[in-house]
Amino acid sequence: MNDQEEKVARKRVSADERRSRLLAASLRVMKREGIATATTRAICAEADMPHGAFHYCFHSKKDLYAALLASDIEIDLTPVWPEISPTASAEENIRTLLFAYWSQVESDPDAQLVLFDLGSFVLRDPELRELPKQGYEDSLDKAVGYISRLGEEADLVFVGGERTLAGLVVTTLNGITWSWLAHRDSAAARAGLAQFAELAAGLARRRTEHPAPPLPSAGRHETPSESRGRR
Incomplete structure (x- = not known):
């Protein structure tokens, strides 16, 4: 050429x-x-x-670092979504997604090491130390997206809201990944994920059985006396 x-x-x-x-x-x-x-x-x-x-x-190396910290390092859950079903239990569906995510983490541990190293690296630089916070927020947003789709595919709603559960998911995955990088005991990592799936399922309810509460009326609010009068 x-x-x-x-x-x-x-x-x-x-x-x-x-x-x-x-x-x-x-x-x-x-x-x-x-x-x-x-x-x-x-x-x-x-x-x-x-x-x-x-x-x-x-724009700069800072922009590159931010993009890397916000990435999932080529984690792709697209192939596993057909396995998510409203006929399966909430625990089974959550475990399926977690294990699919984890299999990709295990396949490239060096990429996870880079993310942890990069997070520590930028925290030591006054001009870069806000990047891990933004990376966490981006990870949280992606987790919310996954949980929202899980709710749609499996007919679920979540006590406390999707973002609350997303925070637990991100924190748990970070902790289990860091531990696994230290001991490389995949069986222990998967056991921890299975336990978390059981706990997270306790926050799930069938959407058809527990519809979302109605939004408050945009009209005038009742006074306390009016409210007592209706009792």
Whole structure:
């Protein structure tokens, strides 16, 4: 391919695709050589892209770090959703999703190490230390999305709300992942996830049996005396 053909080919690559390729390349460099060696030039070389492509997709290394911390490192639950059913118990459905997530964590432990290392790395930098908080919020939003879909697919509602359960899910997964990275006992990790599924199922109710409460009326509120008069 000559220079002109190469330029045309690059133009056909969308900004999202370039960004995705650079994120994947940065993760490979960090897994192989560590965070400190992941320079913009090293990342672009790994992605087989010109150096200028980095600043086309990211404003700075801070922007890259934020994107990595917000990512699920290629975790994809799409294949498991057909297994979720309203005929199964809440515990079975939650366990199915957790185990599907966990199987992908186990398949690439180095990626999880990078995330933990990156979180510690940016916390030591005054200009970057807010990134883990944003990463946590992004993880929480994704967990809310998963739980919302679980409610739709399995006909469930959750006591305390979806975001409350999402916080428990994110905290539990982080804790079990960190422990597993230390002991690499997959059976213990899955046992912990199964126990959490049992506990989380206690917060689930069938939607048809427990419909959402009606929204408050937009009209005038009753006074205390009016309320007593209706009793």
